[in-house]
Amino acid sequence: xxxxxxxxxxxxNFQRKMVVHMLHTLGIxxxxxxxxxxxxxxxxxxxxxxxxxxxxxxLDMPEMDGMEFFRHLSKLKxxxxxxILSGMEDAVISSVKKMAGSYGLNLLGAAEKPATLExxxxxxxxxxxxxxxxxxxxxxLPASFTLEDILRAVREHQFEPFLQPKVEIKTxxxxxxxxxxxxxxxxxxxxxxxxxxxxxxxxxxxxxxxxQMLKKTAQACRRLNNKGFSIDISINLSLSSLSDTTLxxxxxxxxxxxxxxxHHIILEITESAAMTNVAEALENLTRLRIRGxxxxxxxxxTGFSSMQQLSRVPFTELKIDKSFVTDCDTxxxxxxxxxxxxxxxxxxxxxSVAEGVEKQEEWDMLKSMKxxxxxxxxxxxxxxxxxxxxxxxxxxxVNEEEPKVAAQCGVRY
Numbered sequence: 001x002x003x004x005x006x007x008x009x010x011x012x013n014f015q016r017k018m019v020v021h022m023l024h025t026l027g028i029x030x031x032x033x034x035x036x037x038x039x040x041x042x043x044x045x046x047x048x049x050x051x052x053x054x055x056x057x058x059l060d061m062p063e064m065d066g067m068e069f070f071r072h073l074s075k076l077k078x079x080x081x082x083x084i085l086s087g088m089e090d091a092v093i094s095s096v097k098k099m100a101g102s103y104g105l106n107l108l109g110a111a112e113k114p115a116t117l118e119x120x121x122x123x124x125x126x127x128x129x130x131x132x133x134x135x136x137x138x139x140x141l142p143a144s145f146t147l148e149d150i151l152r153a154v155r156e157h158q159f160e161p162f163l164q165p166k167v168e169i170k171t172x173x174x175x176x177x178x179x180x181x182x183x184x185x186x187x188x189x190x191x192x193x194x195x196x197x198x199x200x201x202x203x204x205x206x207x208x209x210x211x212q213m214l215k216k217t218a219q220a221c222r223r224l225n226n227k228g229f230s231i232d233i234s235i236n237l238s239l240s241s242l243s244d245t246t247l248x249x250x251x252x253x254x255x256x257x258x259x260x261x262x263h264h265i266i267l268e269i270t271e272s273a274a275m276t277n278v279a280e281a282l283e284n285l286t287r288l289r290i291r292g293x294x295x296x297x298x299x300x301x302t303g304f305s306s307m308q309q310l311s312r313v314p315f316t317e318l319k320i321d322k323s324f325v326t327d328c329d330t331x332x333x334x335x336x337x338x339x340x341x342x343x344x345x346x347x348x349x350x351x352s353v354a355e356g357v358e359k360q361e362e363w364d365m366l367k368s369m370k371x372x373x374x375x376x377x378x379x380x381x382x383x384x385x386x387x388x389x390x391x392x393x394x395x396x397x398v399n400e401e402e403p404k405v406a407a408q409c410g411v412r413y
Contacts, residue, residue, distance in 0.1 A: 009069065086112070
């Protein structure tokens with residue numbers, strides 16, 4: 001922790017000095033200070049402050065508040081780690097946490113002011129659990145990539161699936177994984193999807209990446225099966241794909257040619273995708289279901305026609321968006337939404353999956369609600385296929401009823 005470079009943004013002088021003092025106590029000597037977001041951005045423009053890796057930020061500040069600062073910060077230093085320090089009510093903190101994540105910032109946590117030494121230590125420890133590639137990404141990624149940069153990477157097959165385990169909450173067994181696209185950049189390391197997916201989708205260039213991911217995911221599934229892990233893998237279908245009536249045939253051929261039974265593949269479709277070109281979408285989805293593929297309604301509750309989609313598409317899984325799962329143990333409104341979604345899934349006889357589970361309390365609450373499956377950082381972060389196999393082996397070796405975070409299984413990602 002001694003080498004960590006930190007910035008503290010707080011308009012209250014005494015509270016800012018207290019935080020700086022605690023950071024020094026933790027052995028962090030390189031600490032920059034700012035009174036508000038505007039001053040912080042000016043500092044980050046200076047050469048000596050460009051090495052900042054973690055930002056601790058208040059929300060209610062003069063000239064530029066924390067929300068506006070996060071927006072600018074996400075463009076200046078994409079993926080940088082942040083900690084929220086605020087005395088605002090829980091609902092406000094919850095909204096800002098979701099906003100920071102949507103901007104692509106790596107949120108280490110939030111603490112009510114005045115923060116304690118133990119709180120700061122725990123949140124900063126989270127930074128040190130991030131892989132070197134992710135830290136490299138946070139500090140060196142350019143502000144943006146051009147479409148040509150991304151398309152060249154697609155042509156050179158630089159994208160690959162990172163797998164995040166899905167655990168059956170009743171038994172604690174790993175029964176599946178979600179395949180998430182990652183760009184293995186030859187110079188910058190691992191790059192997260194928000195840096196390339198939106199531009200590919202907006203320009204109508206998602207198809208080649210989609211089928212590369214399908215093929216590599218099927219290969220990963222076969223490799224896992226050969227290792228004795230019979231699990232299902234989920235993969236997202238892009239919004240533009242469903243209007244092509246040849247899609248189901250091409251997906252089936254890709255999976256079968258890789259030597260994988262379609263029953264091991266779950267295709268995740270967002271609500272908005274299922275609303276587009278309804279007739280063609282329903283034809284594709286029904287055909288895929290008949291051929292054995294699982295169908296998941298992804299990010300459930302974030303669209304405008306959830307009930308309509310559930311009534312007309314043969315889904316096998318309802319996936320509850322992380323924006324509802326995060327802090328559902330402390331936020332009554334979120335708890336009601338999550339519990340209602342699980343009950344709805346049970347009544348429709350489809351599996352309920354909660355994503356974004358990050359702490360024991362959320363796990364315990366979801367278990368009490370009889371949620372079927374969970375995924376999230378509490379179990380493990382997404383990892384490449386080789387690391388996922390090692391994780392499964394370590395996890396199986398624990399052989400206990402309750403899942404452990406990766407570190408407790410002997411591996412940390």
